[in-house]
Amino acid sequence: MGDGADHDEVFLPFARPDIDEDDITAVAAVLRSGWLTAGPAVRRFEEALADRVGVPYVIACASGTAGLHLAALAAGLGPGDAVAIPSLTALATANAFLATGADVILCDIDPDTGLMRPADLQAALPEHRRVNAICPVDLNGQPADPPGMAAAAAEIRAVVIEDAAHAFGTTYERQGETVAVGGCRDAAMTVFSFHPTKMLAMGEGGAVCTADHELAARLRRFRDHGMERTPIAFEGRSIAFDRSGAPNPWYYELHVPGMNYRVSDIHCALGLSQLRRLDSFIARRRALVEKYDRLLAPFAPVVRPVARVPGAAPCWHLYVALIDFEAVPVERSEVVLGLRSVGIGSMVHYVPLHLQPYFIRRYGAQELPGAEKYYSQALSLPLFPAMEDADVDRVVESLTRVLGLV
Numbered sequence: 001m002g003d004g005a006d007h008d009e010v011f012l013p014f015a016r017p018d019i020d021e022d023d024i025t026a027v028a029a030v031l032r033s034g035w036l037t038a039g040p041a042v043r044r045f046e047e048a049l050a051d052r053v054g055v056p057y058v059i060a061c062a063s064g065t066a067g068l069h070l071a072a073l074a075a076g077l078g079p080g081d082a083v084a085i086p087s088l089t090a091l092a093t094a095n096a097f098l099a100t101g102a103d104v105i106l107c108d109i110d111p112d113t114g115l116m117r118p119a120d121l122q123a124a125l126p127e128h129r130r131v132n133a134i135c136p137v138d139l140n141g142q143p144a145d146p147p148g149m150a151a152a153a154a155e156i157r158a159v160v161i162e163d164a165a166h167a168f169g170t171t172y173e174r175q176g177e178t179v180a181v182g183g184c185r186d187a188a189m190t191v192f193s194f195h196p197t198k199m200l201a202m203g204e205g206g207a208v209c210t211a212d213h214e215l216a217a218r219l220r221r222f223r224d225h226g227m228e229r230t231p232i233a234f235e236g237r238s239i240a241f242d243r244s245g246a247p248n249p250w251y252y253e254l255h256v257p258g259m260n261y262r263v264s265d266i267h268c269a270l271g272l273s274q275l276r277r278l279d280s281f282i283a284r285r286r287a288l289v290e291k292y293d294r295l296l297a298p299f300a301p302v303v304r305p306v307a308r309v310p311g312a313a314p315c316w317h318l319y320v321a322l323i324d325f326e327a328v329p330v331e332r333s334e335v336v337l338g339l340r341s342v343g344i345g346s347m348v349h350y351v352p353l354h355l356q357p358y359f360i361r362r363y364g365a366q367e368l369p370g371a372e373k374y375y376s377q378a379l380s381l382p383l384f385p386a387m388e389d390a391d392v393d394r395v396v397e398s399l400t401r402v403l404g405l406v
């Protein structure tokens with residue numbers, strides 16, 4: 001079939017988690033321990049993440065979406081509030097804020113990087129409405145100008161909640177210092193996803209990072225039904241304490257409702273085990289990205305990688321090729337199907353939110369040319385640590401052949 005190569009039976013997906021025997025042993029150990037829900041592995045995972053990104057508090061949770069919702073709740077967002085997000089992102093970014101009753105304001109992006117810029121935020125600000133929070137998205141693993149976004153948010157007194165679902169392991173230069181995404185130097189809260197296509201696979205999982213003690217307490221409370229267990233905060237004086245004035249050992253209160261967004265020890269044991277290999281995952285992804293860049297360079301400007309953010313060392317969650325489909329005889333669906341027919345997966349990240357029927361019905365038609373251009377050109381090619389160099393050769397050969405460039 002196709003190029004006659006002998007790899008047709010092995011499908012190369014656009015992403016694949018890397019699970020080894022240590023991962024399996026770590027999960028089996030939790031199963032044998034009998035402690036399946038949130039316990040010691042969750043605490044160890046949170047400490048290890050905090051160490052890794054250099055932040056005081058990490059709240060592990062059920063998914064990246066849960067993390068974004070927790071961050072929105074902890075920031076006090078609700079009906080009447082507004083959150084600015086890029087139009088080009090996963091549905092989860094918008095859904096998490098909408099779930100609080102807040103509105104989202106969809107901003108444009110740089111068509112070359114896919115990232116929202118401070119100028120995109122400024123252009124989207126409504127005249128007569130306060131924007132309470134902004135949520136830049138570190139698309140593909142590249143940081144969306146954290147210091148610039150923090151400054152733009154400060155001007156309008158908005159909280160920064162960074163959607164770093166793609167960017168666990170990314171670092172950037174900040175005033176001459178290398179800092180990790182998640183360190184919360186430029187965001188009140190940063191949210192990671194550990195969905196299996198992401199940098200660490202936990203089955204499902206996520207985390208919120210913060211340097212703010214009060215936000216950390218709120219995040220933990222919202223993760224656990226909103227349950228208040230701090231005696232000093234108890235309001236039910238007559239039922240909270242025994243005759244000696246000691247808090248009743250079973251007692252809890254509800255002040256603001258929360259969710260069950262806890263993550264289990266099973267998931268965190270896997271996350272902890274995976275974390276040991278994070279540096280090798282990143283190194284491998286970077287090497288594969290370099291190889292893609294090198295092999296695709298002769299096909300510019302018809303095919304080019306996303307533009308690189310200066311001063312950043314991305315973890316590279318995705319490898320996105322930007323393809324000028326007006327310059328080739330095939331449309332994108334033919335390319336996706338053509339690649340699939342030779343055993344290669346590809347994907348489009350993402351359909352812009354402002355083109356979604358829900359948002360058109362809710363806010364009316366909107367034109368965001370940067371997001372539309374990026375969307376019209378983007379194609380995510382296979383990228384995961386276990387890929388061989390030869391797989392990149394095969395993807396580039398097949399892609400350029402399907403595009404009619406060779």
Ligand SMILES: Cc1ncc(COP(=O)(O)O)c(C=O)c1O
Nearest residue numbers: 063064065090092165193194195
């Ligand atoms: C940009 C972005 N934000 C948020 C999420 C949500 O993460 P999760 O799938 O862990 O809920 C994702 C995952 O797909 C994502 O890509």
